[in-house]
Amino acid sequence: MTDLSVNIGGMSLKNPVMTASGTFGYGSEYAEFVDLNRLGAVGLKSITVEPREGNAPPRIAETEAGMLNSIGLQNVGIDAFISDKLPYLKQFDTRTLVNLSGRTVADYVELCGRLDGTEGVHGLELNVSCPNVDSGGMEFGVDASMLGALVEACRGATTLPLIVKLSPNVTSVVDMARVCESAGADGISLINTLLGMAINVETRRAELSRGMGGLSGPALKPVAVRMVWQVYNAVSLPIIGMGGISTTEDALEFIIAGASAIAVGTANFVNPRTTMEVVDGLESYFRRHEIPNLAALRGTCIVG
């Protein structure tokens, strides 16, 4: 009997397969393709205090085995999220990880406070790594002292499991993870998109309206696996690994690198059944290799 259950900083998941924030809407959009009851957790689209219209188009561009996005945190705001979006998810036997974004520490603290004790919310994920907004967003994720202060303030505002989604756009992701650990975070999500850019050579115009955007998709995967492996070997917090996962093999790579759970992101756009295929694939891999549970595989990467 294979046991794929896992605990992420107090959030108990039936299996390690999650969806990455911003790639799965608020759950209902994928209900005809995915049995949400079979997901470990649903990672939800980033929420801000006020609704946001997002950035001007063009917002996406395809690149080699990847895509760039500059959505700019378009979302309905916390009030509409709680009243209109969250109730739908309560009918499913899964966990929700609500992704939060803000311009100031006070924004994040307000969001944490509003969701603390809200029925249907099982964990919070601080987005300190959005590359597509003018203020807040990635600022927090690339400055260790700002990051520490933010995580500490949020820790004081909620008893929910607190996950920090880190930016890969730093010199040392390990330093950032250590800051989160000492500030009281319960887990780390790795990684958000890598800052990138593409240019149309005929028009010499940047493909995205803001020039730069976040790179996601298979092209990102080796960078993400490396960062998971580095952080796993440096901090004891559980890691949710993500970045280009499209197949069971991709998910296994992250787990072997040290991830406790994994999230499927951009692949949801291409193949909406990806999460279900990965759940099936993991079950079959654990049976085939007679591995009793996730802990027995996690972080077992052999180097050298």
Next chain:
Amino acid sequence: MPTGRDTEARIVAKREVAPNHFEMRLACDAPATEVEPGQFLHLWLPERVDPLLRRPYTVYRTHDDGFDILFQVVGRGSGLLAQCDVGATVRVAWPLGGGFALPPDGSTAIVVGGGVGMASLYLLIERLARAHVPTQVLLGARSRDYVLCRSEIEALGVPLHIATDDGSEGHHGFVTELAATVLDETETNTPHVYACGPTPMMQALTKVATERDAPTQVALENRMGCGLGVCLGCVVPIRADEDVSYKRVCVEGPVFDARVVIWEYRV
């Protein structure tokens, strides 16, 4: 196995109908039973990671066992699809988005297509003909070799007027000039206008039609990520009262009321 509206489809016929323009027939086990004209499908060449994303194609025609698409090769995705052999299998999520609304009883219609935009309009023309709505089709192409759907429209008995950029057939000039003439010549009630084509054409047509108070629906296209309303990548600015808000082409469109589209923002 794919479930819901995402299904395997097999290419059963392929034909180059104009230079670099392909008509492809696909068959699937559980074809959609109801398709609105203007709705689209999201096509994946399975297991590929490069190019990564699916490509949206309008549902050109429907059959009991599937559908046809009509497309121009414009980049890597359409290029790879055009190279697929008969017998190859792809994945399609369909039908997606919202289509054209037929006009109220007693109306007449003018359907204006530019180039491969006709692919979004043929099913509409078929439905209009079936509903006995008096309809005229205006078709703009760069030259006579690029006139698409000619025999199909003629088979429906719907009058077809052609404009070509080089004057090799029909009106020498823009199809929007034809539209202005036809609208001005219409003496009865104001026709409903439907359009799909290059953005400058739809923008010009919107001006022509709204100046004459003709209700106008346009089918937009855009780069898409998911096609399901999730990624928020395909938005266009749409006028709502005094405000502007971003609407997703994949779910709030691809068909919009032309009067609320803010063309100046389009890139």
